Amino acid sequence: GDSQGIPGWTAYFLPSVSAIQRDILKNGPVVAAFMAYEDFLQYKSGIYKHTAGAEVGGHVLKIIGWGSENDVPFW
Numbered sequence: 701g702d703s704q705g706i707p708g709w710t711a712y713f714l715p716s717v718s719a720i721q722r723d724i725l726k727n728g729p730v731v732a733a734f735m736a737y738e739d740f741l742q743y744k745s746g747i748y749k750h751t752a753g754a755e756v757g758g759h760v761l762k763i764i765g766w767g768s769e770n771d772v773p774f775w
Contacts, residue, residue: 717773721766729764732775747774 714720714730723730738753747769763775 720763724763724765729762731760731762733758733760735759747772 714723720730720732736756736759737750738756739751740748740753740759741756761775766773766775768774
């Protein structure tokens with residue numbers, strides 16, 4: 701389909717976790733998208749991990765940093 705640009709914004713693909721991290725350090729937050737599933741609708745806190753349910757649509761978020769909790773990496 702047709703797409704419209706947003707003035708002052710550029711879309712580009714970052715091929716790896718380390719590339720995303722470097723881009724955040726250099727340019728600030730990045731916008732990302734992922735497929736959401738039924739269990740995401742009940743998500744409350746902590747690190748989300750898909751465990752059950754069908755796809756319900758896409759979800760967009762702004763990544764401002766990263767870390768790990770109990771050896772599980774997160775954005």
